[in-house]
Amino acid sequence: MKNVARLLVTLVILLSCQQPTAERTIVASTSIIGDWVSNIAGTDWKVVTLVGRDGDAHTYEPSPADVQTLAQASLIVLNGAGLEHVWLHPILESSKTQAPILELAEHTQLIKSEHHHEEEIEGQDPYEEGEEHEEGEEHHHGEFDPHVWLSPRRVRDMVTAIMNQLISLDPANEQAYRQRTAAYHQKLEELDREITSKLAVIPKERRKLVLLHQAFGYFALDYDFEQTASVLRSLTTQTRDPSAADVARLVDLLKKEKIPAIFDENIAKNPVSAAIARDAKVKLAPPLYTDALGQPGTPGETYLGMMRHNANVILEALRP
Ligand SMILES: [Zn+2]
CATH class of the missing domain: 3.40.50.1980 (Nitrogenase molybdenum iron protein domain)
Incomplete structure (x- = not known):
């Protein structure tokens, strides 16, 4: 009986230890998105990244642990525009997550792979495009380019989208999210100016x-x-x-x-x-x-x- 009681106490402790993290975890698909999320969310949230540092988000092979991670998430932030779709879609399904999913590419201007000077298209979902491909046509022609993060100028709106999502999940801390976002926006502007002048x-x-x-x-x-x-x-x-x-x-x-x-x-x-x-x-x-x-x-x-x-x-x- 004593043992059973001890076991129960241990179980209760374990459960109570696990719950706070389970309730406050943000899962980011890539390390870059994880960095932005950490900057805006602050230390109250645990941020977990699926594709790690130096990892290739195009060829990533998810593990069973990733399914578990998604199942426990309070918020999932991904790039979208076709970057993670192939491997992420199946594990999102099997995780049965109910967490909101924020797709950052929907909050910025996307360009198509070629002819990008002519075709600037705002926030369209590449999977709903339904564009006809002719037989023998270059495979990647007309696909959206997912690499938005590589222009700091386009990151501003994506960071704002992260802020808005966090405010809607945690309105009590709105002020803090707004302040951190403003500070990060400023750093992005400095970075933008620095790149322009350095490469001139x-x-x-x-x-x-x-x-x-x-x-x-x-x-x-x-x-x-x-x-x-x-x-x-x-x-x-x-x-x-x-x-x-x-x-x-x-x-x-x-x-x-x-x-x-x-x-x-x-x-x-x-x-x-x-x-x-x-x-x-x-x-x-x-x-x-x-x-x-x-x-x-x-x-x-x-x-x-x-x-x-x-x-x-x-x-x-x-x-x-
Ligand atoms: Zn790439």
């Missing part, structure tokens, strides 16, 4: 970005660069390696366009980039932080840090 020394003919995948569309549009090509020729890393013919075409293009450098990425190292750089006799620049933060203690520890680092790497690689 790069002349127009050298403002050309070539990465492993096409992650820098929004950055290019907002900071007056051209995303000339990408090694994988794709908006996602979940694609086959380029064929020998693709590589040869890219090498020719790099020479013809006088591309100064190609950039590695923190989320996916592919030896093809180095081989292409060698063949085209262009610099292989250090990795840019693309779809994830870097490890603690690196420049990419925070979103603001990773974007400053990216600007420095671009400056060093492309300055005359």
